[in-house]
Amino acid sequence: MNINRQWLLAKRPHGLVGVDNFEYTETPIPEPGDGEVLVRNLYFSFDPTQRGWMEDRPSYLPPVALGEPMRAGTIGQVVSSKNANFTAGDVVQTTGGWQDFVVIAPDQAVMGLNKVPAGISPEMMMSVLGVTGLTAYWGLLDLGQPKAGETVLVSGAAGATGSVAGQIARIKGCRVVGIAGGPDKCAWLKNEAGFDEVIDYKNENVNQRIAETCPNKVDVFFDNVGGDILESALNHINMRARVVLCGGISGYNATQPTPGPTNLMNLVIMRARMEGFIVIDYMNRSNTAITELLNWIQNDGLLYQVDVQEGFEHIPNTLQRLFTGQNLGKQLLKTGEPS
């Protein structure tokens, strides 16, 4: 292969992100300068937050510019290096974007350029030990502060972040209730991932089912969804509850501003807290989290699921899978394996 295939951001989205927001192109393979590393991307991560990066508005990272390759987390292999810390053949994690090849200046890359430890598969490194697993870990433990015996409610519970957050809560001795869409996801949560109860938001009355499944009310709500589900959860919070705002996927593709919950005063009545966070802030403590997550995988049955699509040409429609709820677990796409 001597060309660099790319998917560029061609048009800012309005409503549901589509294939037509991106443009395919082919460019020469770039050359690394001094201190830089040329990486061939092999695994691509798909995350709801990418939808926000496509908008032209201030956020925790600058918007992707029109005409640039779409920003994405990647795992790849070093092709050539002019940086003493990396050599050809290293398997590395970075933010390589939607392209076959990328030149990375390790100090300047979003979230850096990090070698994948031996024995850790790309699937594991990009899910339970990657951004989504770390998001679950820090959001639940640092903000949610669950105590044994408390009730933890998770929305987007079958997703890559929600499923890990719920299982950590289970390992911490909490009663765990998950909200997910459809019988397959709900069955996996209850039968495999050890959730105490599940709520199928596509087929059940969420507000009523929270009341039924959380008889002692909700001490921690780990929210990936926002909108009506957040409102329903706020109806059932316990005294001094913690609402961890991880994401709000229900509103990411909205064309109009989505009204917030009508019942924020429940935060007052219940002396409760709602707090947001971005996992980037915790990256300097990733080793702590990864060590503990690995231990739970090996000793406490922490499961993770990956949904691996294949083929560079399918990258744009794989992003859509996140917003239509087609993925079960962490959405990835691979174009090859490290050699």
Added chain:
Amino acid sequence: MNINRQWLLAKRPHGLVGVDNFEYTETPIPEPGDGEVLVRNLYFSFDPTQRGWMEDRPSYLPPVALGEPMRAGTIGQVVSSKNANFTAGDVVQTTGGWQDFVVIAPDQAVMGLNKVPAGISPEMMMSVLGVTGLTAYWGLLDLGQPKAGETVLVSGAAGATGSVAGQIARIKGCRVVGIAGGPDKCAWLKNEAGFDEVIDYKNENVNQRIAETCPNKVDVFFDNVGGDILESALNHINMRARVVLCGGISGYNATQPTPGPTNLMNLVIMRARMEGFIVIDYMNRSNTAITELLNWIQNDGLLYQVDVQEGFEHIPNTLQRLFTGQNLGKQLLKTGEPS
């Protein structure tokens, strides 16, 4: 006087609370039993939270029952006592309700039965040293945690709670911006209470004016209002901002659920926190707060305003003044003075 005038809750409110929600009646003066105290109410406190007490729904206190005297904070004077801790003539603060006389069992009263210290006027005890001042103190300091040099934005800034919260922030070395309704309130805040900037929500574009008056963004938002003003404030929060949910007066008289802010995701992007509280939880630490507030009144120019109506017959329409924004400072009504 040998009758007990009362205003009973006659009808639960729908929309703006009105005189017709209450019914006037006259009953015999009650007799205290063992351990109880008969108090003549002289000063009545009017608080936005009373609107919530009139609704038949769970909250931090049980609803007022139909046919019962309306619940209200009061200062009065002990007429007769069968409790060793109180004697006739004591000036006391309690929750005496909308009636001339009340029998109080001190252990069972909401917020107890407390003697007013010598030298403290009823006006001071029911405003800056009472529930509204303590609400400002604990909400701002315990939840808001303002640091010198930070920007503190206060809504309902000319109210009994907001004006004290803003002045405490000023005393703590913060830049303080207040949102209030109308030129008189705004002038008082800027010229008397020492707010750095004021926004007149009745005559100015709040969102735009927050941007102008808070060039370093908002570190603490002390919110008494909710609704559109909360949404505007969330547009301008700083990293790790604290949103103190004290009240939501904009929605208290709504007949339909009021949509919440569309921009809660700003809490995520800015790693910010929104938290509610009820001052009752802090009552066992009131002495600390009162000592410090008195010191600020004497040494740091902490001002408080009271709006004292007169006449038992005007109690119901005095409650309405809160929701139409007629009061400047703490709304009280007196029917007499301690002898």
